Amino acid sequence: MHETIYSFWHLCDPQRPLNVVMSGISYCDKSYRIERHGENLFSFEYIIDGSGVLEIDSQTLRPQKNDVYFLTRDSDHLYYADEERPWTKIWVVFYGEFAEYLFRQYLPSDTFLVKDCNILSYMNEIIHLSSVPQKSYSDLIDEVSVILLKIVLQLKNHLAHKVLSAAEQIKLCLDVNIENKLDMNDVGAELGYSKNYVIQLFREAYGITPYAYFRKRKLELAEQYLLNTHLTINEISAKLNFADQHYFSSAFKSVFGVSPSEYRKATKKTPKSPE
Incomplete structure (x- = not known):
């Protein structure tokens, strides 16, 4: 061996x-x-x-x-x-x-x-x-x-590759593409549904629109990157395919109450560099 x-x-x-x-x-x-x-x-x-x-x-x-x-x-x-x-x-x-x-x-x-x-x-x-x-x-x-x-x-x-409901298929599609850009027309085309039907199914199952869910999951992942990596704000914004750093910061602040940089400083969990 x-x-x-x-x-x-x-x-x-x-x-x-x-x-x-x-x-x-x-x-x-x-x-x-x-x-x-x-x-x-x-x-x-x-x-x-x-x-x-x-x-x-x-x-x-x-x-x-x-x-x-x-x-x-x-x-x-x-x-x-x-x-x-x-x-x-x-x-x-x-x-x-x-x-x-x-x-x-x-x-x-x-x-x-x-x-x-x-x-x-x-x-x-x-x-x-x-x-x-x-x-x-x-x-x-x-x-x-x-x-x-x-x-x-x-x-x-x-x-999760089992018999999924239509709403679960939509949710899986959103989760898999969390770091990508995604349009509900693309989701509908992949699953064989219209955009409006995708939105209706998802809202009925989860009480939130697929747009809002996708944005929420992106920001939750952004939070983990802020807490657990040394990636810059701009790198996180690009990795998660936000339009630009300004939009990312604005979206993050609307949910967490502070900008990404302020959040990272406040948590004080940024990994230490090796000596």
Whole structure:
């Protein structure tokens, strides 16, 4: 067995809303076996090939090629590779308030395995960022925070692929495109409804127009970026596809009562730069 591991233990700061502890790729053999009890860690592990067993919180799961399993804070877990077809897997270990938020907001508390969900491109991006020697830890955390959000949203939406009501389909479309520009004509065209019918269905189901919901979710995500990354106000505005920074600041202030920069200063949760 061999592994490529990038460790950031020595840079972790409990005051940060997110810390990346380690990332890497494991080429397992039949001896591979990990057991933990109640540690303050989260992880995503994507199976590139092979199979194995995960025992976690009284569940026995069998992650195999193209599956994602995740480990959560305070869980008791044991996982090991199959003797004949051991795992090749890519993984990241992290913790912090932002990690808590992502899991609490988007993933079921009793789910630890998502079948047939390819997140390899995101995981490869994390490994690439981890391997850049001149990258500061603060920059790494900012960029990985965004990738983790994308992973969580893909897992959430993959789990939600069931028979959805029309209103749930509209809501899913809005959630998936939260960082993009989106017009209700586009949503209607994708789902086969008229723009007016989309608005009517959504309002009847959720008591709010899809426009208002989409704007509200964008601003909630902007709040998380302000709290948990070093992205500038202009970068957050651009990332969330607001028309310009002035419009973003105005929209944010109308909901939170202060401008984005004032909000960031007032919360005093901006991640510290490593010394």
